[in-house]
Every structure is written in structure tokens, then in C-alpha cells.
Amino acid sequence: MPRKTTHKKRKSADENGEGNGVRPFWSGTLSFGLVSVPVNLFPANRSQRAPLRMLGPEGEPLARKYYDEKSERDLDGDQMVRGYEYQKGKYVVVTDEELERLAPEKTRDIDLTLFVDEESIPPIHFDRGYFLTPDASSEKAYRLLAETMEKEGLAGIATFVMRGKEYLVAIFSEHGILRAETMRFADELRSPADVGLPEKKKVPKATVRKFEKLISSRSKKQLSPAKLEDEQTERLLKLVKKKSANKKNVVEVESEQESASNVVDLMEVLKKSLAGKANLRSR
């Protein structure tokens, strides 16, 4: 059973791992008590910033390549290694396998040893979200855990190692679906004292009351999605639309397989994975 999906060199810089690949980001086992639930991980966030492509003089989409300055040769994935700079300009090479084997056995699974009130975790910790989908063999246990957590309003806490990094996660259940939010460790966060913020002095009651009034008069129950619109991208799309009317501004090249919308793909993959249709592991 693969604990880690091999990640191929992607064509474009894609820090979220939501490229066109339909493989799960990671496959592993979620456990609570002695019950284990094999799961697949998929990113729950996607980069929405309108991707601008770099094009050549003829309008051909360019590829980003790594090269070695000394020999001026372009490098393929198998001609590159990962190095750690232990002294200025000096590197020690590390392999994926070594990193994998450094993980203590207990950390290779997401072992839920603690459940907490889901509203009790300070949001300063939250980093990135991943949906967990059940494996064909684990649907029953998955649904049981998801339903129980949702009813009780609980989030599960665990640490585990994925792709050469240890993660602290909080697992939430919403709409019958489990979602892991990776969290920053305590030592990755500053305290007000670290920042050097001044100690609080007594403030005039009237000033507090003034702000309380301002807050309550502007309070809403829900967050309106319009507040979260990406206006810059919208402006860009408007400009694109305007310009596309003039043929002078448009270049066409023979299409590669890649489509611009990885967005649809990720949703499709998630849907399939939740429907238990895709046997993603044995692919």
C-alpha cells in the first residue's frame, strides 16, 4: 500500500498540488481507537488567481526548465537531487527514501487521540485544508466517524508525516465529509511578547463603548460572499474579454492536452472519490 503518492515534476509551478493530476495528494490511514479508516487526501483550496501563461514570440506556451549553469544543460527530473545547505555553498544530498524512513512509525498514520470542541481552536493555527475521502474498503467506518463528529460538534487532533514534513492537523466533519486543516505548531507562531507589543494600559470606558457601538451597528449573522470576491482577477477577466474582440490581441497554437481549468478537474475527482467510484490507489 503506497503511503505517499509519487509526485511527478509538474509543468507549471503549482504549490498547492492541484495540477491536472487526478491522484490523491496522499493516501494513508485515519484511526480512532482501534478503528482504522484508509483515506485519500485532496486539496480543499485552489489557487484562483487568473493564471497568466508565458508565451514565446510566436505565441507558443513556454515551459519552465531547470538547468545547470556550469554545463549549460537542461535537466530532467532524474538529473536533479535534493540538497541541504549545511555550510554556505556546501550541500548534503538527501533522498525521498531517507526522509520517509526518518518518520517514526506512529506518525505515518493520522491517529486521532484527542477530540476537541470544533470552535475551540484559535484560528491563528490554520494553514491549509484537505478533504479526506474514503477508500472502497473504509466507507462504513468513514461515515460512522464523520457522522459522530458532526453530531457532537467535535474536531479530531493528530500529527502525522506526509511528504517529508510533519503536520499537526485538526479534522472537521461537515456535510458528512471529513476535512483536515493543517495547523502551525506553537513554535511556528509568535506571541505578542515575541513581537514586542506593549502591555495593555487601562483604557477609557467611553472609548471601548464607542467601538462596541460601531461593531454592533455593523454586525451581520453571516459573512457575505461578495466580501470575498477577488476584484483584481475580475478586472483582469474584463480586460481579457474586451481585448479578445480584436483578433490582433489573440494568438492560437495547437492545443496541448492541458486545459486551463484545473478547477473542474479537482471537483470532478473529489466527487468521484466520494462516490467510491475511483479506485485511486491501484491506478
Next chain:
Amino acid sequence: MAARAIWKGELKIGASKVPVKLYSGVVDRGVHFHILDDKHLGRVKQHMVSPESGDEVPTEKIQKGYEVEPGKFVLLEDEELEKLEPEPSREIEIAEFVPPEAISQQWYERPYYLGPDGDQNGYFALAEALNNQEREGIAHWVMRKKPYVGALRAQGDYLLLITLRNAGEVIAARDLPKPAGRAPTQKELAMARQLVEMLQGEFKAEDYKDEYRARVTEFLEKKAKGKKPKLHVVKSKRKVTSLDAMLAKSVASLRKGKRAA
């Protein structure tokens, strides 16, 4: 040592203004790797090449395009892109406030501390008011030519500004189908509830250490000295057995543990 402010701005709620400094809330503790070529073990560089010929295309000849459909690009000039940038401003505009639970964990992205810039009364009074009212403000501002949305919240006596993801950047669970599979039985639900209740507690961030990071650093230091540190063998474990049996066993073993403690 006090941190240095990365930006200065002014919180604006209606006609009220609170001048603030912005500080990063996170510390980078990651072990960083570099990509090296396998022959000289030197840092690799990146360039853009034409896929057909493999020839490098120099920066000044690169055009930017937005793909409207596969293989079809609308060309955009740098000047045009610059015009899309928002107006620079020092204002952090707070237009509305919501209860904390109205913001799903999925939206939070990166935390910043705000510190008072001059007037401390307004700063600490606003934090106190946010605490009393149990609200978070929805903030909009422009920093370094980029527009941001954030949540303004109090943490203890201080103000935090956590950037929020844009509407399109979050996939909501309610837009996905419920997972397939048989619904759990009442008996299973009862046992699972018992199990999670026994494991219930409080989240204490200090209880968790990134042990793996420490192991990796130690391993790398040893390897750099030419030693061959020992590694574990990766074993895979766990088989799927009957759910009922596992639930019952889990509850029983937890009970035993509690009694012994």
C-alpha cells in the same frame, strides 16, 4: 528582540481610525532544501524554453497571455497589467462584523499581529470591544500592490489580522456529494459516540512538537559529517477487521486505561 513592522496602516471603522503597525505572526522553522544537479551538486537555475526547439526564450521576448480556451491566448501588456493594480492606500477598511463561527476554518490563511502606532487607547479599546461583543471584523486593504481580505479579531488584549482566502479559492463541503456507503447503525453510532467522548479534551498547542523536523535536522547534520545514520525500516500495518469488534475493543481498552490511571 522586538520584531520589525512590515507595514503601517490605519484601521477604519466608520469615521473612527486606529493607526496600526503590522507584524508577521509566523516564524519560518522549516528545513529548507535546494534542488541540485546530480553531477556538480550545484544549485540549479530556471529559464523558459520553447517546447518544440528547447531553445531558451530571453525575458524581453516573453509575452504574457491569458488562456481563454485551450491553445487560445489573449495577449496582455505589462502596462495594462499595471493598470489593474489597486490604488495604493494605508487604510484597512472594516465594513462589517460577524460572529467568529460565521467564518469557516477553511478561509483563514496567514496571521499578522497588529500593534499600536502611536495612540494606544484606540488600539486596546478596539480589542476590548471585539472581545466583549464576540465579533470579528471583515477587513479590506491594499498592501504592496495587492488587495487583501482579512479577519480582524482580538486575541487576548491584542489585535490579529488574519488574511482570508478569496471566494473562489475554497471548495465547500456542501458543494460535494455525501460519501457513498452504508449508513451506520444505531449501535455503531452509540459506540462511536462513547469512544470519541472518552477521547475528548482540550486543545493545547504546546503539547505538540514537530519531532520529525528535529529528526531530519539531526540526520542531515550527521550525514554532512560523513556519517551514515541509521534509518528505520518502513512497515505497513493494520488490516481492516470488523467495525463492530474494533469499536467494542476500543471502548473496552480505553475504559481499562481510565480505571488504571
